[in-house]
Amino acid sequence: MTLPAHKDPIDIPAGARIVRPDPARPFVAMSNRKRWSKCALSAVLPQLKTASGPPAEEGTAAHVVGEFELARAFNPEHSAILAMPNPPAGLDGFDYSPRGCADWQTQVRDHARTYGAKAAGLFADCTTPTTVMIEHKIENVTIHGVRVFTVADAILWNEGANRLVVGDYKYGRSPVGMGTVDDPNEQVAGTIALMCSGQIPTRPGLTVGGFVYQPRTLFGEPWQVLAPLTLDWAQDQRTKLNRELAAVSAAAADPDGTAPTPGEHCKYCPSARWCPAAATFGDAAISVEQGRRAVVDLTDTEVMALWSARSAFKQFEDDLKERVKMLAENASAAVTVKRRTGNSVWSNPASVVETLMLHDRADLLQPPGIEKVRAAGIPEDQLKPLITRAPDVLTYVSVAGKNLDGASAAFAKYLPKGAK
Numbered sequence: 220m221t222l223p224a225h226k227d228p229i230d231i232p233a234g235a236r237i238v239r240p241d242p243a244r245p246f247v248a249m250s251n252r253k254r255w256s257k258c259a260l261s262a263v264l265p266q267l268k269t270a271s272g273p274p275a276e277e278g279t280a281a282h283v284v285g286e287f288e289l290a291r292a293f294n295p296e297h298s299a300i301l302a303m304p305n306p307p308a309g310l311d312g313f314d315y316s317p318r319g320c321a322d323w324q325t326q327v328r329d330h331a332r333t334y335g336a337k338a339a340g341l342f343a344d345c346t347t348p349t350t351v352m353i354e355h356k357i358e359n360v361t362i363h364g365v366r367v368f369t370v371a372d373a374i375l376w377n378e379g380a381n382r383l384v385v386g387d388y389k390y391g392r393s394p395v396g397m398g399t400v401d402d403p404n405e406q407v408a409g410t411i412a413l414m415c416s417g418q419i420p421t422r423p424g425l426t427v428g429g430f431v432y433q434p435r436t437l438f439g440e441p442w443q444v445l446a447p448l449t450l451d452w453a454q455d456q457r458t459k460l461n462r463e464l465a466a467v468s469a470a471a472a473d474p475d476g477t478a479p480t481p482g483e484h485c486k487y488c489p490s491a492r493w494c495p496a497a498a499t500f501g502d503a504a505i506s507v508e509q510g511r512r513a514v515v516d517l518t519d520t521e522v523m524a525l526w527s528a529r530s531a532f533k534q535f536e537d538d539l540k541e542r543v544k545m546l547a548e549n550a551s552a553a554v555t556v557k558r559r560t561g562n563s564v565w566s567n568p569a570s571v572v573e574t575l576m577l578h579d580r581a582d583l584l585q586p587p588g589i590e591k592v593r594a595a596g597i598p599e600d601q602l603k604p605l606i607t608r609a610p611d612v613l614t615y616v617s618v619a620g621k622n623l624d625g626a627s628a629a630f631a632k633y634l635p636k637g638a639k
């Protein structure tokens with residue numbers, strides 16, 4: 220079900236390539252720390268790198284504008300003029316009319332200005348100049364034999380105020396967030412730890428902070444900041460990073476002896492094809508489907524063991540879907556395709572609104588997202604009475620953490636004697 224590390228998949232998506240980490244020279248990118256910090260094996264297994272699509276191009280365009288506005292927010296004399304980028308082709312459901320493109324540019328610029336203004340606000344009380352490092356690379360750090368690489372969207376350093384802030388501008392919708400003091404955003408906290416390890420002078424009284432600005436996040440606040448934090452906090456983060464990199468180093472030395480650690484972080488894992496965890500749980504799911512086991516019969520411990528590893532199922536299913544799609548595209552005899560006529564959808568939402576207004580049917584209109592309305596410049600005091608909070612989102616977590624053995628055992632006792 221999974222591939223040995225030396226073997227390529229039979230077919231890979233167009234534009235994709237396989238990268239095999241060199242175990243003698245382990246390497247990690249801070250942008251993937253969320254994954255390798257929890258599953259060291261993912262840093263050393265082969266990875267399938269897929270071509271970036273229109274959403275990634277949109278993010279790149281938004282970052283160009285964000286960088287410009289960030290520089291301008293710290294230096295109002297900044298006189299350069301930025302030619303606004305156009306929306307990339309191929310965005311799902313995008314209105315490519317001249318009005319739709321102009322609205323996109325306005326929104327990208329407004330988001331960028333908010334990004335710059337909020338970042339500059341963190342230094343508004345300073346009387347000394349702030350050094351603004353944009354797209355700042357750190358690539359010369361090796362810890363426990365593992366090379367660490369990062370590119371930070373914003374590193375803001377005010378030597379006079381003895382203050383460091385690291386920021387990340389996210390343009391995707393999948394919520395990222397800054398986390399908490401005890402469980403901060405991995406990428407930002409890791410970059411702070413590296414900056415405080417020889418990249419800036421660390422004098423007593425140094426304060427550090429981090430922020431994530433994600434204007435289009437599906438839920439949570441777009442602007443999230445953790446500050447001020449202390450040098451001790453940054454040093455704790457460095458200790459944590461060292462521990463994670465020691466685990467990566469051990470995995471590189473003995474990948475076969477390293478167990479995968481599945482969890483939420485498996486989503487989009489580029490190594491899933493080579494990962495034994497997805498196969499183990501796919502096998503377990505089949506035993507339920509075959510009637511050898513039923514979920515209602517599981518003990519409390521078994522339920523939580525499986526719950527804690529549910530992302531592996533999702534990853535497995537996603538991979539399966541991708542393979543089936545490729546088989547169909549390659550006209551494989553193993554699959555037939557049934558086609559259902561697509562539902563009717565509006566071809567031009569803006570014209571639909573005009574038509575409804577013309578017929579005096581404003582009652583049929585649905586308001587857009589709150590951030591979109593904010594970005595359109597509607598005064599906050601008028602919006603405030605219109606906004607409430609959705610119910611809190613509850614996340615159920617197993618107190619025993621990941622328990623793969625327990626999850627497998629939940630099914631193994633139902634297998635025929637002698638079967639594995």
Ligand code: SF4
Pocket residue numbers: 254258260261264479480481482484485488489490491494495496497534
């Ligand atoms: S799929 Fe999950 S468990 Fe497997 S290597 Fe990736 S992160 Fe680790």
